[in-house]
Amino acid sequence: MLQAARLPQGHAGRPAARAARLRRTPLLRASACAGLRATRADRCSSKSPAPSAARSRREAVQLLGKPLAMDSARQRTACQAIPGSKEDEAAFNSFLTRFSATDEERQRAGEVVKTVQDALHRMPDISVSRVEPVGSFGRRTMVNDFDVDLQAYVVAFQGRTLRYPEDWQPDGALQTSIRGMVAKGLGAGGVGGVKLVTIADDPYYRHVLQVGHKNLIWEQHEMLMRPVYDNPGAAMYDQLRERADTAALTKVTQSCSDDVKRVVRVTKAWVRRLEEDGRLQGHKGAPGDPRISSVALEVLVMAANQLQFRRRAPSGYELFVEALRLIVAAVEQQEVVMVDAGEWGYRRELGERCAAKNWKDHSVRIIHPTDPTCNLARPREQRPEPDWQGLANEARQLLELMAKDTFDAVRKRSTLGLL
Structure with missing residues (x-):
């Protein structure tokens, strides 16, 4: 049974809504993300040639x-x-x-993930392109009595397609509206098992970004990290970028x-x-x-x-x-x-x-x-x-x-x- 939900604060580029904590399993984090184009290019060195399409996931596993x-x-x-x-x-x-x-925990986690995914896709004023498992659950490194994190990518809100960066300003008004609507949909909307939904005021969960393309995880990673790999000496840490690229870290850890x-x-x-x-x-x-x-x-x-x-x-x-x-x-x-x-x-x-x-x-x-x-x-x-x-x-x-x-x-x- 869901015990609580937290919807993090957000402005441009990272998980926007944290929802649904189970007593024994999940904390579900839904997030909004906004889309830009990216081309696959060199990530290994600013001077080395771009990797070819033939560089497969299997090679990445071997490199680990x-x-x-x-x-x-x-x-x-x-x-x-x-x-x-x-x-x-x-x-x-x-x-x-x-x-x-345990098998029971995994089963309950899967049930709650489906519940929240279905609820997000049913909300009439929010369009979600996809929902990715992230955190320890997504990386398959969870310890028993674990949380479940989900990252949802919001591409439209109240009938309007969201654009980056103009729709993701630091004032947080759009993010507050999105989180409020998700909280209402999960709680007051009567989603099965949800007992309490709260909106967190935590700077650690304040960013929102939308990306909507084919090969979305890769393209989002490429779009976010390309400037860093091109000019590492001038690159500065950005919490927005780190959170928006969570799914890439999940891919790395899953390959272990x-x-x-x-x-x-x-x-x-x-x-x-x-x-x-x-x-x-x-x-x-x-x-x-x-x-x-x-x-x-x-x-x-x-x-x-x-x-x-x-x-x-x-x-x-x-x-x-x-x-x-x-x-x-x-x-x-x-x-x-x-x-x-x-x-x-x-x-x-x-x-x-x-x-x-x-x-x-x-x-x-x-x-x-x-x-x-x-x-x-x-x-x-x-x-x-x-x-x-x-x-x-x-x-x-x-x-x-x-x-x-x-x-x-x-x-x-x-x-x-x-x-």
């Missing part, structure tokens, strides 16, 4: 498993593997299964192997439990929540996987160990964490050219796979800074235990026992 050039400190730590016995790996793999969403996603889930569950237990600053649901970004944790594990591929495909146990090491390196050695996202991303040297104007002076730097101006670990507007140092301390303690004992023993003696 290839190593990146790392500094000497990272090369050293990447090769200092904690040996795990077959018993340790078996115990760890069994442990991972505890964090996958199931083994990587399982380690993502246990890492996220462990960090959330540390927060809820008071071992890190902040806790779930607190006002001004300083929680460590879920996406940042996902990117950390993806980067750890690429580091391990310098030698061979890692087991789940080895990948978890490398993810813990990378947390320590990112916090205490100021290691810049980047992921090769294949055709959706950029080369490391291009990403580093975005540093000076965007994240060079940040204490922790975990760079967005498709947007090199975006540091996923950056301080957030109107939010306390997450406790990254506390997480590094916890990761180091866990590594010390894992170097000395079996995984089953470590789980009983460490913070993994909180799970």
Whole structure:
């Protein structure tokens, strides 16, 4: 049963409506987006030739498993593997299964997604071109008891086709009207299961953008990121651009192997439990929540996987160990964490050219796979800074235990026992 809905504030270019939170599963985010043309062009370097149509999704998947050039400190730590016995790996793999969403949760999430999609398409004054699953649900990295995010693309409102940028001005009047109508349609309109719909006043969810073309996710990504890839030294972070390109990040994460996603889930569950237990600053649901970004944790594990591929495909146990090491390196050695996202991303040297104007002076730097101006670990507007140092301390303690004992023993003696 739907417990609540939040419709974020918006002006040009990003998710416009957040709707429908389930007690056990979903938070549904509907968004409006406005359309511009884009041509497929080079994203890897401003000087290299444009990728051909033959560069397939399969190649992008392969790239996600290839190593990146790392500094000497990272090369050293990447090769200092904690040996795990077959018993340790078996115990760890069994442990991972505890964090996958249940079949019941997946079924309920699907039912709610369909409910909201159908409701949006039935609203007479709002024309929605498509609805994309995003967030952890869309990326298939959700931990049990998860939220569901949806991003809806609004192309017309009250009989008028919406244009960018003239219809998406910062005053937010249009976005307020759209969110209000969606809230009414989901709540007062009697959509099954909806108990409460509220409109959030949160700068984190204020942007709206519409794009309407064939190959929409790719073309929107290309339109948004082309200026950044063409001139990375001058590019500045833009929350509008980051949010509007959410579906591209979803594509990147979906292409990761199931083994990587399982380690993502246990890492996220462990960090959330540390927060809820008071071992890190902040806790779930607190006002001004300083929680460590879920996406940042996902990117950390993806980067750890690429580091391990310098030698061979890692087991789940080895990948978890490398993810813990990378947390320590990112916090205490100021290691810049980047992921090769294949055709959706950029080369490391291009990403580093975005540093000076965007994240060079940040204490922790975990760079967005498709947007090199975006540091996923950056301080957030109107939010306390997450406790990254506390997480590094916890990761180091866990590594010390894992170097000395079996995984089953470590789980009983460490913070993994909180799970």
